[in-house]
Amino acid sequence: MDSLTIIFTNISSGFGVAATPENLMFGMIGVLLGTAVGVLPGLGPAVAISLLLPLTFGLDPIAAFIMFGGIYYGAMYGGAMTAILVNTPGCSSSAVTTFDGHPLAKSGRAGTALLTAIIGSFVGGTFATLMLMLLAPALVEISLLFGPPEYFALMLLALIMVATIGGNNLGKSLFSTFLGIGIAMIGIDMQTGVSRITFGIPELYSGINIVLAGIGLFAIGESIWTLSGQDKSQQTQTISQTTRLGMATVEWIRSGFAWLRGTVLGFFAGILPGSGGTIAAFMAYGVEKKLSKQPHKFGSGVVEGVAAPESANNAAAGGSMVPLLALGIPGSATTAVMLVAFQMYGLQPGPLLFQNSGDLVWGLIASLYIANILLVVINLPIIGLWTKLLRIPAGLLYSSVIVFSILGAYSLKGSLSDAFIVVILGVLAFCLRKLSFPVAPVLLGIVLGPLIEQEFRRTLSISSGDLMIFLERPISAGFLAIILLSFVISLMKQTRRKTT
Amino acid sequence: MYNITRIILPLLRVNQLKKQTLKNVTTSFCALLMLCVCPQAMSNSSKNPGWQPARPIMVTVPSNPGGGWDQLGRFMQRAIGQEKLAPVSIEVVNRGGAGGIIALSELVSRYNGDPYKLMVTGFGMTGATIMHNSEFDLADTTPIARLTSEYQAIGVPFNSPYNNLEQLMAAFKKSPESIVWGGGSAGGADHLFVNLLAEKMGVDPSKINYVAFTGGGEATAALMGGQVTIGVSGYSEWGGLVEAKRVKLLGVSSQERVVNPNIATFHEIGIDVVYANWRALVAAPNISEEQKHYLIELITHARNSQTWRQILKRNNWQDSFLVGDEFARFIADDKQQTQRIVERSGLGEGGKGYAAVGPYFFPSIAGVGLLLSGIWIAISAYRRGELMLPRSEWQASFLPLLKITAILVCYLIGLRWIGFIFVTPLLIPALAMQLGSSKHAQNFAVGVVLTLVITLVFENFLNVLVP
Numbered sequence: 001m002d003s004l005t006i007i008f009t010n011i012s013s014g015f016g017v018a019a020t021p022e023n024l025m026f027g028m029i030g031v032l033l034g035t036a037v038g039v040l041p042g043l044g045p046a047v048a049i050s051l052l053l054p055l056t057f058g059l060d061p062i063a064a065f066i067m068f069g070g071i072y073y074g075a076m077y078g079g080a081m082t083a084i085l086v087n088t089p090g091c092s093s094s095a096v097t098t099f100d101g102h103p104l105a106k107s108g109r110a111g112t113a114l115l116t117a118i119i120g121s122f123v124g125g126t127f128a129t130l131m132l133m134l135l136a137p138a139l140v141e142i143s144l145l146f147g148p149p150e151y152f153a154l155m156l157l158a159l160i161m162v163a164t165i166g167g168n169n170l171g172k173s174l175f176s177t178f179l180g181i182g183i184a185m186i187g188i189d190m191q192t193g194v195s196r197i198t199f200g201i202p203e204l205y206s207g208i209n210i211v212l213a214g215i216g217l218f219a220i221g222e223s224i225w226t227l228s229g230q231d232k233s234q235q236t237q238t239i240s241q242t243t244r245l246g247m248a249t250v251e252w253i254r255s256g257f258a259w260l261r262g263t264v265l266g267f268f269a270g271i272l273p274g275s276g277g278t279i280a281a282f283m284a285y286g287v288e289k290k291l292s293k294q295p296h297k298f299g300s301g302v303v304e305g306v307a308a309p310e311s312a313n314n315a316a317a318g319g320s321m322v323p324l325l326a327l328g329i330p331g332s333a334t335t336a337v338m339l340v341a342f343q344m345y346g347l348q349p350g351p352l353l354f355q356n357s358g359d360l361v362w363g364l365i366a367s368l369y370i371a372n373i374l375l376v377v378i379n380l381p382i383i384g385l386w387t388k389l390l391r392i393p394a395g396l397l398y399s400s401v402i403v404f405s406i407l408g409a410y411s412l413k414g415s416l417s418d419a420f421i422v423v424i425l426g427v428l429a430f431c432l433r434k435l436s437f438p439v440a441p442v443l444l445g446i447v448l449g450p451l452i453e454q455e456f457r458r459t460l461s462i463s464s465g466d467l468m469i470f471l472e473r474p475i476s477a478g479f480l481a482i483i484l485l486s487f488v489i490s491l492m493k494q495t496r497r498k499t500t
Numbered sequence: 501m502y503n504i505t506r507i508i509l510p511l512l513r514v515n516q517l518k519k520q521t522l523k524n525v526t527t528s529f530c531a532l533l534m535l536c537v538c539p540q541a542m543s544n545s546s547k548n549p550g551w552q553p554a555r556p557i558m559v560t561v562p563s564n565p566g567g568g569w570d571q572l573g574r575f576m577q578r579a580i581g582q583e584k585l586a587p588v589s590i591e592v593v594n595r596g597g598a599g600g601i602i603a604l605s606e607l608v609s610r611y612n613g614d615p616y617k618l619m620v621t622g623f624g625m626t627g628a629t630i631m632h633n634s635e636f637d638l639a640d641t642t643p644i645a646r647l648t649s650e651y652q653a654i655g656v657p658f659n660s661p662y663n664n665l666e667q668l669m670a671a672f673k674k675s676p677e678s679i680v681w682g683g684g685s686a687g688g689a690d691h692l693f694v695n696l697l698a699e700k701m702g703v704d705p706s707k708i709n710y711v712a713f714t715g716g717g718e719a720t721a722a723l724m725g726g727q728v729t730i731g732v733s734g735y736s737e738w739g740g741l742v743e744a745k746r747v748k749l750l751g752v753s754s755q756e757r758v759v760n761p762n763i764a765t766f767h768e769i770g771i772d773v774v775y776a777n778w779r780a781l782v783a784a785p786n787i788s789e790e791q792k793h794y795l796i797e798l799i800t801h802a803r804n805s806q807t808w809r810q811i812l813k814r815n816n817w818q819d820s821f822l823v824g825d826e827f828a829r830f831i832a833d834d835k836q837q838t839q840r841i842v843e844r845s846g847l848g849e850g851g852k853g854y855a856a857v858g859p860y861f862f863p864s865i866a867g868v869g870l871l872l873s874g875i876w877i878a879i880s881a882y883r884r885g886e887l888m889l890p891r892s893e894w895q896a897s898f899l900p901l902l903k904i905t906a907i908l909v910c911y912l913i914g915l916r917w918i919g920f921i922f923v924t925p926l927l928i929p930a931l932a933m934q935l936g937s938s939k940h941a942q943n944f945a946v947g948v949v950l951t952l953v954i955t956l957v958f959e960n961f962l963n964v965l966v967p
Contacts, residue, residue: 047565050592050594054592057581143721146725147727171876171880174869174873175877178870181862181865182863182870188632189859190712191685191711192686192855193685193686193687196859196863205597205602206597224905227931228901228934230897274718323717323721327720327746328717329718329720330566330717333564333566336564336565340565340566340570343571346814350740350744351746352740352744393932394935395933395934403928404954406912406915407958407966410915411958413595414593414595414606416915416916416967419915420912423905423908426908434897434898453862456857457856457861458711461710461854461856462680462728464677
């Protein structure tokens, strides 16, 4: 109780530092800018923050960080918005949101989808900040228990749990997943430095990362799909333009559970360095589908299919602040830039930060809360405005999406070869869809494939080639047991279905 | 001046294009040419103590945001800005990829002779150019100044049985396989340091058990969790972890105890390894002597400033300032030494170090998986008689795909050779036509407006120069 009182005093003084009119203005700028870069494919919060770095030299650190927090949370929501409205996620962590978000929008419920996304983002972000405040030191100890074997088992579990979400044909889902893993192997191998499947083309050395894959497979893929007249509803403009904002009571309840589950899952995924928002969103969606009483309805527009991933990716954003603040370890591209920002102010995040600059840390935590509240306050009233985007003729809308996508890919390294890569991936996505292969597992393979591979090889280097290490360590053994159990259960279900 | 032209230019180009007459296009080109040449000409004539920059100087960071190179670039930007050393602003852009080779080849080939381009570089880039047989190397650039050096430090978990460097190195020498090293990616500064150490200690490189992590942070986390025996990283990256009793730092790669009097050096326990991860700035090749002189002066002033001194101290960086020809000689020497380590450790061909699972294991799994699931799908489709799509279906879907792909490829080629501003207004109506939209003029107008807005926003606010 005593420590709680201390935290309470600290945080209220933190709010005292953070909640000045000037800081609120910077927070608002952050949220708007974040939402904007979230909407644009290829540009993410990391880019936005590093662009703002030189402008923030003259600012008070709290003002800068309240803005950065706004950008981080705003970008997560901005990505969801385009995912729902145009089926083209602005950042890869919102790819999952397209599964149910866009069908909702198509049936005239874009407002509902945006509403559940924005509240999910708020719940995820706020809860993550709360956990950060209360439990950061303890959480750090948990994250340190995760070594290569634990990561491997967890990522394998995620892959197996989620691989089937895109479709019901197991063979085709597997094919897509392996395709993604194969694509992810392109580039220089981290463990040995050899270049793999690059055919000696230097442009392929750095590989095809999540951002390029997200732009190519989803944004460009969807645009080509629509522009080639595959989507009859787009073509004939039958997409309903009445946008009901509200949700039915039962949907509020279903969303509520999805928000909570997504938040918890996302937060823990965020704490683990290198894991991040995309994986969190995929896993949250997978869990929601597994637990649902009507799993077959997923993909046709259910609110929890939007609520879960959106709360998960915002919670992951908050979770990644834990290793950053408590250990000085950045777990994502965005926190890596934030680390630089800290150092610019002469602060060294790490175990001593709480002791040495307590005022600032509590101000920062308070500013994360404020950024979150601003996110809702700014974006809730303009949901209706955004749904107007659907009134733009499909031809113009999607050709603009292509322009933004190509420019976004180009902006990553300033090379047109990346623009070529996303176009190729877009064509690939089109072909897969036409032959009714699910596209999402390809992205999943690209995200999880390298993690699984690297962690597996690291583990075996550590154990000198002994596979038993996976079973000797309790956490990894636990994850592997869950994988085994889920196989057994699905096998039993199948045999029961056959006998009846 | 430059900023104004940057805003006006796109307006001008597009306005002219709208009229679509050859004459107007030519005049626009003339105007464009004038505007491009003007600032340069003016600055050349106005002052004459050598060369002065007339537009922002761009510092390319050859890695993604965060990390040592990024820090150097951004802190240099800050020092020059805060001390008002240049008449123009300094912009920092990140061009990550392939250990910096992407940025290097861009500097050498695309920005050849451009005095407004600087690039951050360092030890890791030398390693990368050797390992990946890069077409270009640092000798192709114009060396400006080496700025900092960072010694490598090795640490163990706080509860490790090893308490001093001699003990630890004796264990490594006795049974190298039993010591698991954790550090940055293969071929980087951390990895090459371990190989150099092994060479000086007479340890067989094939017995080094080195585990690569994404960046220093993850390796440090693995060390604190006791996943690896020794962590190797730049001295500054250990941050406050020593005071927080998370790790024990046992050794540092300097000759004397310069960074921290409590940490032993390899040199003093009889291992002849002095090694620093240097970071520097280079410029594009074939710039004039005056331009080179200006850039060296600028960086020298920045380095001598109070701001820079503070930055060095705060980041635990060692000043290792070296300019011009001496720096060029250093680059050549460094390359030789690195080449030797890379060859000895067999890097580039897969490495000689210990690895339980090779680099081609997972690609093979993916390949076999694709093959098997492909066969499965084909068989089940054949059984259902759905192996081939109906002919009409093919025509309905793949013909439009072909058209759109062709348009996009033309667009990309246009981007490369003509420029964003000219081809984008054409792309929009061309794509919209695919859906049967026949309002070409309207679509074209939308394209023009969009192009204009994008160019303004991306170039002025997002710092992305459109192709």
